Amino acid sequence: MTNAQPDVLTIREMCEAYDVTPRTLRFYEAKELLFPIRQGTRRLFGRRDRARLVLILRGKRFGFSLEDIRQLLDMYHTEGSNQAQLEKTLDLGRARLAQMQAQYAELEHAITDLMRQLTDGEHLLAGKRRANEDNAIRD
Amino acid sequence: MTNAQPDVLTIREMCEAYDVTPRTLRFYEAKELLFPIRQGTRRLFGRRDRARLVLILRGKRFGFSLEDIRQLLDMYHTEGSNQAQLEKTLDLGRARLAQMQAQYAELEHAITDLMRQLTDGEHLLAGKRRANEDNAIRD
DNA sequence: CGTTTCATTTACGTTAACGTCAACTACAGT
DNA sequence: ACTGTAGTTGACGTTAACGTAAATGAAACG
CATH class of the missing domain: 1.10.1660.10 (Multidrug-efflux Transporter Regulator; Chain: A; Domain 2)
Structure with a gap:
């Protein structure tokens, strides 16, 4: 093989x-x-x-x-790699992991945040659409 | 108020x-x-x-x-903002949301990936430590 | 009223992460 | 031998996101 x-x-x-x-x-x-x-x-x-x-x-x-x-x-x-180098690399990796986990949590928050803004905006848009229709009726 | x-x-x-x-x-x-x-x-x-x-x-x-x-x-x-502008903004927001959700998924993957590498590395390090002890005994 | 203490504008400098161009080189086909 | 077609090495250009320094202005303090 x-x-x-x-x-x-x-x-x-x-x-x-x-x-x-x-x-x-x-x-x-x-x-x-x-x-x-x-x-x-x-x-x-x-x-x-x-x-x-x-x-x-x-x-x-x-x-x-x-x-x-x-x-x-x-x-x-x-x-x-040798032992000392390996330890340094591992430390760096752990630090990076912590960063990414924090980012993960924050990203989740940001996503729900953005979703809320989107639905808000969509409702606002729906309102504007109705207003436009009302105007059309009066024309 | x-x-x-x-x-x-x-x-x-x-x-x-x-x-x-x-x-x-x-x-x-x-x-x-x-x-x-x-x-x-x-x-x-x-x-x-x-x-x-x-x-x-x-x-x-x-x-x-x-x-x-x-x-x-x-x-x-x-x-x-007016209706047209609002629609554009919402489209942009939806696109961004999709990006962030993709990123969220990918980040999760990257995290488990990195965790695996870390444990692998830690095992490797443990092995090197034992090897060093063996050497010390023979000295 | 003079002097620190902040803040402001203008302008040039800097770093990261490439883009772009010029001038080769290596080979493949005819 | 000639012509493409990739690929290569410099070298300089570019954009984003600020840093840094100089000159000026306003404000507060004693």
């Missing part, structure tokens, strides 16, 4: 698969968020890089900076 | 209450996110502006841009 699939994507394939530009992928490499292998001069993105990219894009949607994300990404290949 | 409390804050008071800088508040005014009244040359922020500021800061934490937020803020003083 020698897992012989190539399983690497070119930069174009990555862009289409994850809806990003080449510039973005090169930028992420420069910032050490991704580590594509080189076949000659070209980049090839393996499964590890794709998993990382998913986490990057996800983190961005939650409002985290790339630097925030970069530090956290170590969480996903802790295998080779 | 003539509600005679002044109920306005100076820029400093605002900064301390909401942990922002004066620059930020002036910037938000320039971008038409806030509309402080003027007493002579100075700004005074009333209840409406404070409510808006809360929503602004909240929106930012969820990764929305100030321009995104500005458009949505109309949701919270729909009283005077």
Whole structure:
């Protein structure tokens, strides 16, 4: 069972698969968020890089900076790291988890809030519609 | 019941209450996110502006841009707007609500994901600790 | 009335996260 | 050998969201 699939994507394939530009992928490499292998001069993105990219894009949607994300990404290949480094990474992960849980709670609140405003607005709109009909009758 | 409390804050008071800088508040005014009244040359922020500021800061934490937020803020003083404008605002609000609900779901997923990585990492760390003890015995 | 103490306007600086352009290079097909 | 078609590396440009500094004005205090 020698897992012989190539399983690497070119930069174009990555862009289409994850809806990003080449510039973005090169930028992420420069910032050490991704580590594509080189076949000659070209980049090839393996499964590890794709998993990382998913986490990057996800983190961005939650409002985290790339630097925030970069530090956290170590969480996903802790295998080779030493004890001290691992502890630091775990601390960082726990802190991030707390942030996300807080954000989760706040997001729930914001959602119910917005829903209330929406129904209020819809009632207001219904009122205006009736008013318009009344005017039409009088014309 | 003539509600005679002044109920306005100076820029400093605002900064301390909401942990922002004066620059930020002036910037938000320039971008038409806030509309402080003027007493002579100075700004005074009333209840409406404070409510808006809360929503602004909240929106930012969820990764929305100030321009995104500005458009949505109309949701919270729909009283005077006309029918067409109100419909547009409501559409925008519904779209935003959908985004936030999606984000909510994704955030939940991300949280369980991160928790799993954390426990994995902690087990790994425990293993390294035991290995270290074994070494100590042999020394 | 002079001097701190805030606040204001104007303007230029800064950082993050890319966009855009120019000038190569590597290879594939004809 | 010529022509595309990706891909690459600089290098500079851009936008958002403020920071920072300078000059001015108003207000309160002794």
